[in-house]
Amino acid sequence: MTAAADRLERLAAVEEQVVSCRVCPRLVAHREYASAHRKPAFAGERYWSRPVPGFGDPDAGVYVLGLATAAHGGNRTGRAFTGNVTADWLVAALHRAGLADRPTSAYRGDGLRLTGAWMASAVRCAPPADRPTAAERQACARFLDAELAALTWVRVIVCLGALAWEAAAGWAGLRPRPPFGHGREQPIGAERTLLGCYHPSPQNTRTGRLTAAMLDGILHRAVRLAADQR
Template identity: 50%
Template sequence: MSRLPEDPTYPEVAGAAADLDGLDALLVECRACPRLVAWREHVGEVKRAAFSTETYWARPVPGFGDPTARIVVVGLAPAAHGANRTGRMFTGDRSGDFLFASMHRVGLASAPTSVRADDGLTLTGVRVTAPVRCAPPGNAPTPTERRTCGPWLARELEIVEPDVAVVLGGFGWQALLTTLAEQGWQVPRPRPRFAHGAEVRLDGPGGRSIVLLGCFHVSQQNTFTGRLTLPMLDAVLLRARDVAEAPPARST
């Protein structure tokens, strides 16, 4: 397979994808951000000692879950030794274990853990995605990298058409608001501020609406310190499920 150009305009082809399978096929070949390409591949070669015998995915990571999901969970970016290793969002690290344990408790996931891409885990009514699809150095993508990667998330949202977005952390919150604004959604100025438990309804093209729910990120610095507990995450996911199951409020 030919290599795609390292060109920041390349993700614009995302808009040509007719469905999620087509989108994912384009996404996994993207090499638009030289810094991210270099880092994800470096990590895949050097590896962590615990995973020294494994073959790392080391490519952009597609969204994962129900293709007709009414709920999307929006994170930050793949973890270097988690999704960048396994090829599936929030799979193979402790952040993912925390997230999927809660999803299982509230009836959105078939199992409480997500170990590898072929472990049989299924999600019902929910899809997990991120605004940046390659593992960034220090878990810190640049604003340019976020903008470059934005079309992938934008097209995914257009295809899935979720009613609710559970947004993990302030970066994901700002990135999602930017993506929605770029799609023609009515994002107010000043923009709604991120907070755990924040709830904002936005109106968009075609009379659509979406509810954004803020949640602290499932990173270890939050879960190990008790800033985010399982009951707190359960509560946000249960609220998302309630909103998604309610009759949709359509703008006129």
Template identity: 45%
Template sequence: MDDSSALARLDRSIAGCRACPRLVEWREEVARTKRAAFSDWTYWGRPVPGFGPTDARLLIIGLAPAAHGGNRTGRMFTGDRSGDVLYQALYDVGLASRPTSVSADDGLELYGVRVTAPVHCAPPANKPTPGERDTCRSWLVRELELLRPTLRAAVVLGAFGWQAALPAFAEAGWAVPRPRPAFAHGARVTLSGGPDAPEAPEGPAGLDLFGCFHVSQRNTFTGRLTPEMLRDVLRTAAHAAGLLP
């Protein structure tokens, strides 16, 4: 089985996961009760898999789907204001076919970029527990393993994602510096290819990891993260990944 088929199978497996009782209960309750503005929607109400090409050179790692965003539409950062900010920036730097992401069938394409999260279910108050993060890690590890042949850079949105991503990269075969680097907006860390990567004796290629404030409304409304700041990180990461000159 080639990696594209394996990634599609992984996405289907993620969508069927019921490992975290609190998250299962919450995501399904939200899908039943809905928000008034989306009363005519049939909510997805399941774990949300990654989105983007199977040969991505750049990976964007968020936190978790929004209750009335990804949990409604079935696609990462789709149908909420955080996604509006992210996809507008990706479009601005030439990595997306359109500046909006409203539904899973809206025709949006990402160019060399995949979007995922360390927690695939919408959590209450947008706050997964550390235990839920750790339970979900195996999905991210497998996704990284499948992307390994082409992946050259990653942008992690927020400290929670950073804390989840570093051990996942280590498990997937990259060498993470010790002590583990702290999260900061604009942080850049080079992960070398480790010698013990599964299914690849030579190990994965090196990878540049970038930190960026999360595209949450709290950050974007207060100006902690501006569109210019986000574009700068995405542009630098895309250049490191070989997607932009």
């Protein structure tokens, strides 16, 4: 079997494990609650309502990590960073950086293709108030670990927010945990780097805490680092 075929097989196995997971009872209940209490704009839709696997290019050098699936975003559409304002911001920036073939991420099956990038959340189910517990984050760490083990070309993990940074630092075994900062770089061994970025949530983008130029700067840096370390 070629390395590429092995990567695809391993990623498919991770995806199968993710979508069938019911380890966290509170999150299983919440993802189903969100589905039963749709936003009016999505009233006619059938929600995915399961854990959401990562999505992107199996040969990715840049791994973009968020904190958790959004109740009416990924939990509705079944694809990471798809179907909400945060996804629009992130994927538009990925497009400007040459990592996505279009500036929108609307629904599973919309044809979006990433080249050189992978997107995922540290917690694959939607938590109440977007706040997973420490135990839930710990439980879901297995999938970050498995995905990164399969994605052998990943060189940079762009961590969207402090909790994604913490998840990635935990995966890397960094102790004490290095502090999060926008633009902060933390090498992991000789080949991989954590790169901090404010989360592109409306709370940050509408207040100007994160601008499009700031996000572009992070992604361009990630592309450069990934190329240098390949």
